Amino acid sequence: HFSVGINMRWMHPVRGMVSPAQFIPIAEESSLMLEIGGWVLDTACRQLAIWAKNVQTRDLVLAINVSAQQFKHHDFVSQIETVLRVHAVEASRLKLELTESVVLNNVTDVITKMHALKALGVGLSLDDFGTGYSSLSYLKQLPLDQLKIDQSFVRDMTTDQNDAVMVQTIINLAQNFRLNVIAEGVETEAQQTALKLSGCNAYQGYFFSKPVPIELFEKLLKTIGNVAYPVDHSATRLLRLNWQESYNCGEATIDQDHRQLFDLANTVIDASFARKDKPLEFDAAMDKLLTHVAQHFADEEAILAEHHYIDLASHARAHRGLIEHALQLRDNAAKGNITIGELVDFLVGEVIVQHILKTDSKFYPLLLANRTVAQPENG
Numbered sequence: 001h002f003s004v005g006i007n008m009r010w011m012h013p014v015r016g017m018v019s020p021a022q023f024i025p026i027a028e029e030s031s032l033m034l035e036i037g038g039w040v041l042d043t044a045c046r047q048l049a050i051w052a053k054n055v056q057t058r059d060l061v062l063a064i065n066v067s068a069q070q071f072k073h074h075d076f077v078s079q080i081e082t083v084l085r086v087h088a089v090e091a092s093r094l095k096l097e098l099t100e101s102v103v104l105n106n107v108t109d110v111i112t113k114m115h116a117l118k119a120l121g122v123g124l125s126l127d128d129f130g131t132g133y134s135s136l137s138y139l140k141q142l143p144l145d146q147l148k149i150d151q152s153f154v155r156d157m158t159t160d161q162n163d164a165v166m167v168q169t170i171i172n173l174a175q176n177f178r179l180n181v182i183a184e185g186v187e188t189e190a191q192q193t194a195l196k197l198s199g200c201n202a203y204q205g206y207f208f209s210k211p212v213p214i215e216l217f218e219k220l221l222k223t224i225g226n227v228a229y230p231v232d233h234s235a236t237r238l239l240r241l242n243w244q245e246s247y248n249c250g251e252a253t254i255d256q257d258h259r260q261l262f263d264l265a266n267t268v269i270d271a272s273f274a275r276k277d278k279p280l281e282f283d284a285a286m287d288k289l290l291t292h293v294a295q296h297f298a299d300e301e302a303i304l305a306e307h308h309y310i311d312l313a314s315h316a317r318a319h320r321g322l323i324e325h326a327l328q329l330r331d332n333a334a335k336g337n338i339t340i341g342e343l344v345d346f347l348v349g350e351v352i353v354q355h356i357l358k359t360d361s362k363f364y365p366l367l368l369a370n371r372t373v374a375q376p377e378n379g
Contacts, residue, residue, distance in 0.1 A: 005063040005097075005204065006044055007211040008036075028069060037070035038079065045087040047214065048094065056221065061339060063095040063125065068102045072109070077116045084120070091121030092336045097148065099127050103138060111141055118143045121336045125182070130170055139177065145338060147174045149200070151185020158190045164198075171199045175350075178325055180342060201349035257296065261356065264289040265348055272340045282340075286330065293351060294323060322351050 010018040027033045044064050051057035070076065084091055096117065103110055103126065114124055125146040126139075130153060149170050157163040167183070174181035183195050186205035195203060209217075268289050271282040297319040304312050326347055333343040 004060055004217070006040060006065075008040065009211070024067075028067060033067050033069045034073065037067055040064055041079065041083055042087075045083045045089045045094065048089045049087040052089065052093075057218070059093075059339065059341060061093055061095055061123065061341075063097050063123075065097045065099075065127065066102065068099070068105050071098065071102045071113065072105055077113055077120075080117060080122060081120055084122075090336070092123065092339055095123035095125055095145075097125045097127040100129075100131070103142065107138055107141075111143075114143050118337065123338070130166060136173075139173075144177075144179055146180040146182060147177075149181065149183040151183075151205070154183050154185045154191055154195070154205075155187075158188075158194050164194070167195070167200075168198050175199065178328065180338075180346075199350070201345060201353075261289075261292060261296065261352060264292055265352055268347065269344055272344050275340055289347065290323070290326060293326075293347075293356070296356060297323070318355070322355060326351060 008020045008024070010020075010023055012018050024033075024036075027036055041064065044062050048060075048062055051060055073079075080094075080096075083089075084094065117124060123145045124143065125148055126142070126144050127148045128150040129147045131150045147170060149167055153163045153166045153170070155163070157167050171181050180202065181200050182202035182204060183191075183200050184204045186192050186195065186203040186207045188207055191205075192203055192207060264285070268282070268285045271278070271285040275282040297316075301312065301316050301319065304315065309315070326343075329338060329343045329346055332338045333340050
């Protein structure tokens with residue numbers, strides 16, 4: 001699943017390309033920020049309307065930053081609703097990124113507006129998380145969809161243990177609050193690998209692409225591959241990247257289970273692209289996958305119980321939490337609160353890759369011992 005973020009640049013006739021770090025603070029001191037924010041919003045929705053006509057880009061989610069001045073304006077929600085209606089854009093294709101400075105400015109009003117935006121179907125992300133006055137008390141109240149790990153933590157996480165701990169803590173926090181998490185400022189493969197191993201499966205940064213004009217972005221998108229084809233879907237890539245080491249463990253029963261899980265996951269991914277035309281097929285594929293995952297968890301718990309695994313209770317709770325969250329995401333996707341891509345990415349990235357494949361690798365000795373003994377005798 002792909003998301004795109006808008007990066008503003010000012011092409012000055014004399015100075016050339018001017019960074020937003022230079023002109024946005026000045027704009028925020030005047031009403032110019034409202035005009036700039038309104039222009040960005042209208043431009044974003046106009047672009048989403050254009051992309052909606054192309055099978056390659058119709059499912060892209062576009063994220064824009066919202067300033068504190070813009071968000072606190074009395075008719076901000078109405079502005080969002082109007083521009084979505086004018087351009088006939090699905091609200092779920094638009095994501096608003098809010099900083100903590102926005103959230104901490106009159107929390108009651110902010111929460112009311114955020115709930116109104118959620119009712120429209122717009123996605124909400126908390127940007128630069130961890131750099132301000134992060135508070136669990138307000139985080140619990142905000143109807144967020146996503147936390148964004150600030151690049152200051154990502155930059156040195158492979159060399160600084162404190163940053164690595166901070167990143168892991170934010171990821172765990174997001175998962176416990178049932179939020180998606182994305183890391184910004186990813187510039188190296190080592191950073192992406194470390195993030196993936198920590199449970200983060202969404203990334204943004206120069207490792208993938210520097211900010212580019214929209215025309216170049218569309219050309220780059222074609223070189224990456226058509227996002228409408230499962231072979232180039234992020235969930236599929238993640239599945240296949242992690243599958244080789246787990247596809248054949250040397251025991252027929254486990255291998256067969258993994259192959260069936262792999263096939264069911266790919267069926268769901270395939271069906272997700274045709275969901276608009278064939279929703280029943282997607283729902284049926286989801287049912288089969290979730291049923292298989294639930295049975296896999298039950299079998300695993302039974303085996304661990306036979307071996308008196310000391311952390312069985314917490315392990316079982318984790319299983320229930322994953323299934324409950326998957327069902328919650330499925331319900332949110334049906335309501336249009338999140339995209340189908342986000343649902344599929346969670347099932348593949350969090351449930352299958354991070355939990356089942358990683359956990360099965362950990363428990364292979366127990367699984368092999370149990371299933372070898374459990375084989376029926378002939379005669």
